[in-house]
Amino acid sequence: MGKRRKVILPPALPPETPDEEFEISDEDVEFFSENRTFTHFLAHFDRKKIDKHVTRVADKSEDEIERLYERRNRNNAPLDSRENDLQVDPVDALPIKTLDGKLQYRTTKKVRSEEGHASTDLTGEEDAEKQGTNLIRLTKAERNKKLKKEKKEAKKLKEDEDIAPNSPKEKIHSEVLKEVEEEISAEESFGVKKIKLAEIGMALLEDPEANIRSLKELLDFCKDKDPQVVKLGLMSMLAVFKDIIPSYRIRELTDKELAMPVSEAVRKTRYFEYTLLRSYKSYLQKLIELQKEAIFKLVVVRCMCTLLEAAPHFNLSEKLLAGTVRNISSSDDVIRKLCCEAIKSLFKNEGKHGGEGTVRAVRLIAQLVKKHHCQLHPDCLEVFLSLRFDEDLGKHENKAEENNKFTKNKKGKQEPMKHLPPSEKKKSKQELIAKTRGEVYADYKAVSFAPDSEKRQRMQSDTLSAVFETYFRILKHAVDASDPRFMPETSGSHAQPLLAPCLEGLGKFSHLIDLDFMADLMSCLKQLSGFRSGTHLQSKTFNVNSSGSDRSSNRLTVSERLQCCIVAFKIMKSNLDALNVDLQDFFVQLYNLLLEYRPYRDRGEVLAEALKTMLWDGRQHDMQRAAAFIKRLATFSLSFGSSEAMAALATLKQLLQKNTKCRSLLENDAGGGSISGLVVKYQPEATDPYLSGALASVLWELSLLSKHYNPSVSQMASNILSMTNLKPTQNIVNPSLIALNPIQAFWESTVQKELLKSMNAKVPPSLKRKRKRDQDMEYYVLDPQKLRNIDSQVIGEEEAKLRFEEHFKVLRDISENERLKGELNRTLASISLYDEFKREKREKERSVVLKSGKKKAKVLVKRSSS
């Protein structure tokens, strides 16, 4: 090989390089023997081509070679770059010796590594794909052939190298080489490894069955010292696995099966599966192992999540799941989001794993919550909201099948329509295709683990029980924490991070809750919403007096308490017939919570939702209660922003419409009429709506609300006021506003929405142009007296004269000062010039001396030569 190389001139060498220099080829060999990895690129040599090329080149004269080289170099970059990547151009692969004697092995590698830098941060796959496209041109057969050749060549190369160290000269250069090697290896080995990774990855993606063994090589990369390489390795393996993992689970073979003789194809497949499974296992092990190290954490989590999303059905998914769930409450936002997304996709795409993953994940989360005593990030419970439960599984199944059939039929029909078969041959082909498809489908049915409805039902109930177990645990925990007895232990601004998603979830799945739990659940919620059993009847005075302490004893925020009420009502609603629980306590709670609400601190939409579920949606209300709420909502809207007011007014209107008798509140009927309740006089501060005596009040608020700055509020208020004249049967006042439920009303007039309204830049015609031209001006804001005073403070002419004189003097002095400074500078400069002058003088003298000296010297030289 060395000989061959000698013939071709290294690119950087000038043509006049003496022949001795070509000894380098030996060093080359030595270098490669020491750096095995560097020979990888040699492995790609197409021997034939090299031979061809070399021989061709060798025939040429030196000049021709140069020209050849130049031309190739010129074309190289744009056109042949692909080829270069694939098969390293022999010329380019040769080392270059620079003028100072250093060897450059880089040219091609550099190009590639730079390329790599650009595109492989975390997406090794991209790189792989990019290069993969270059490979596509090769057919399989060609490739295999090539591979074999490469192997052979590599072997040969090794032998060559083994022989090479015998050369004596190599020792002389060894030290230099070592230096070079160190220099290079640091920067280059990374690049080389990256390229190697990409190549293996490509190969694997190209033909997984043939190259399955190289998974091991990839695994080796994950043991590298350089963390960067390990990361890349992990990512490449991820890409590979994502692609090659089959859509079925690989089953361990029984002994019996192993003993049976099988065909070549089966054996191959078995081998493939076996290797795949084994390396997958070790890959996962590696992941789990690396997870503990901080630098790899993100990469590992990303790998796990992606794998979980891509292959939740595959073997060992339990491990993946465990790893993901472990990080679901991570304090790192990115990691947490990744995990949550992975779990959510697991829940959403149940078809991929047949529901087993769901059950497992839910159970794991339940365990996690238990283990951490409900102190986790709320995100990890929010994933439950993406769970889906089929209530009628059997039906669904049938439907799905029908659907399937339908699509299948459709496809079957469509295809022949598309390509009208012109010949018999094609027809038979079509048939064949159809047949195969049928077979595949049957196979799939047999193998696929889409379980039957019974099994699915079982799994679903498992899931549900795990979910509710978690929810109840959280509720229980919250109840315990809110109990004043435990107060000192659980201090903290927000002791119940999980409560909000938990309540949300309960609201969502309320129809699935087992009736047995209902009573407990309700009492829990009652307690959480701030209501303490037994106390409410004790007396309202207690509540009024101790309202301060009462509020502090409940550590939940207003939004959370409102949510409790909402959940209770939702549960009630979805189990209407089965339950007979009085929700009155929750109404009391809402009645009081209206006072606790603070805009922007609490979530307004929750309030609106509470109003909707509890008051707006409700059927006929007790008159006392309805009146109390009407009054309170009206008062409420006087103190709060327009969106809250709108929500309240929408509710109020609905209440008035449903409870026709309450419309008496709109009229000032002296004496209260016939429908005054127990309490004769209205008690605005009462905590119990039943005892507020609201029926005796008048909705005076509306008159003020009709002056509201927000036109929609004032319109609403006037609308409600106009209900007075309606007969009890008449309902619709303004169809545009009737449709609004509290939540819509809330969102309609939020601050953000209000801000979107833009202004008309036109000047309204009624604007006055009040331009005063007369001397006697009036002042609007400023104090005219003060302004007039200014007049009198102006200095007189005499004073001004004096001051002007002073000013003149200052100016004159300044200019004088300037002039003087100029003069001073000039003088100083003159003095400093003296130095220069002296120096020049001296130089002149010296030059005279020198000249004469030189002359003398010349004369001497002449003399001696002659």
Add this chain to the structure above:
Amino acid sequence: MAKKLGKKARKFARKGLQTVQKQKRKQRTFFKKKSAPRGRGLNGEAPDENEENLNHERNVSQLDQNVGGGHVFDKNIGNLLGEEDEVELEDDFSDSDGYLSEDTECPYISENENENISRDDTARGTFQEENTEIKMQIAKQKKELDKLLAKDKEFAKFLESRRSQLEQYDRMVSDDEEVEGDEEEEEEEEQEEQTRQPVTQTTLDVWCWLVTEDPNSPALRNLLNLYHNASLFGVITSRNEKSAQIVSHEVYSTVINFVLCEADGIFRALLGVAENSNAERILMKLKSSKEWLNVGPLVKSYFKSSIKLLNQVTDTMLLVFLLFRLMSSVVFLHAFSSLGRRLIKILVRFWSTGEDQLSTSAFLLMKEVASQLSSDYFNICMKAMYRTFVARCKFVDDSNLARIDFMKSSFLEITSLDVQQSYLVAVSSLQRLGDVVKHSSTTKKKEDLMKINNWQYINCLNLWVKFICLNYKENNLQQLFDKAVRVIFGVTSLFTGPRFLPLKLKCAQMLNDLSLTSGHFIPVSSLVFECLDLTGGVTGKMDGDEEPRLKLSTLLKVPGNLLKSRRFQEECVRSSVEVLCTHFSQWSFHVSLPELSTIPLILLKRCHEKATVESVRRLIKRFIDQAEQNRDFLQMKRDGVSFSPNDQTSIDNFLLLEKSNAKSTFTQFYASMLQNSQIRNMVK
């Protein structure tokens, strides 16, 4: 700053440091383009501070404004001003030189002998000492040089050969002006040098006499030329001796005084309009009359010189004097728009940075300009003022509270001169303020919030709220009103937590103002609920009576360490009670006051129970008592009526009589409370 100091002083300042000059040249283009008044030369000329003790005060105040954290809000200014068509005020009055052709027959009386000698009575300024010092140094160095010359004969020759180099030294001191772009002056000089000869006091007296006798006298031209020279005095002397026309301080002051005092009368007399005739007549004259052809150039020269003088003079009282003199002849400016702009620019500077008197008189003159001249001037004035205000209201503390107040109210004065025009500006500025809120409420980023949570934003918002309040009654400003309310609510929605209470209180005050002028109901009370929730749990010491009172009016965000302190809570409760007080007092005779006060009263009672500080308790208690009294009174009255809530006219007439009398204790309480709060906010 530069322009304000006077050219002389500016030049002087630059002399010391060549680097400054270099730096300045680099920055000049940048600043000119920007043209925001505060940008003027603040960076380039900072070093002159120490040399410039003449107007130290003004300097310092401006530097203070600009040094701290200006960068944060720079973008904001852009936002607030936006595409506000920046009128480039830079254009110079280069249409003609400053000199008027003179009639040669005017007498020059030369009595040089006794006039020129009055050199010894130099000013008591600081340069006196420095000059003598330099003189001594020169003498010393000269001696040395002489010695050197004596020592080496060839050196003299050498020096001669380097003369040009030395000359440069000389120029370096004074030549900045040419670079700076005062070309106009140069041109002027070159034109007529020969005719100038020193004017003596006697000559001047004769001229003055001639002019007073007959306004048409050619001496007027001479006088105006002399005035022009006087205005250039400091600038030119150093370079050539041309303005040696003025050699004595008496001539200087007499000519300025005479021209300033008499010019207006003379011009009017020349034009043939009465002394006290109004602006329209003069404007008519300006357009048509033939006299104007003659008088025009004179007036122009007068204004031009006066503006230069305004740039030159540094003494506040003199400036005030100048401004007052100019006020009477503002009408004439109509003919010279570029001069007018120039003048407005100077005035805005005085208005925003000058001392009390100066800024007020600048404002008065500006108002004169805005009201007497065409609407173009009004526009220029208003926009320049607004821009300056925006630039200067970034920080609020005790020291500049009054100044910002003054700027606000004087701006309002100007805007209310022509509501139609200012309406457009108000619309665009409010729109921009709203856009900022909108953007922030979608992104919720910290830096976006910072754009709102600063004084610049709040002051601007407040300015327009005041504008609306001032003009709402007589104009249809409904649209502006709506927008302002929306923006304010938007601002309050962005900030939660006790730290932003001062900001919220400010918003609440603005809303109260708006509600009061418009008669619309704006629910303010919820804004202070958060404040009421805060009470209790004071950690600070109770004996802190000596510690200075916290002024919420100068705070937007409360520093964390104060949150739990007693004085903060006190101030908070006081301010929120004041807000509620205004709110209640507005509706104190409305039929639904009892309902309006229901929730606030419940919360106040709770707050009262929780409060640990006695003063807070007392304050709340008093307010609760009065509010309850108000409520009971209304409830009693209400029980006697028979109309229903939908009877709007009856409701409007309800208790009208009592309202106008307002003798009840609660109204008095509200009034005194509000008065107190005003006093407290003003007192420093």
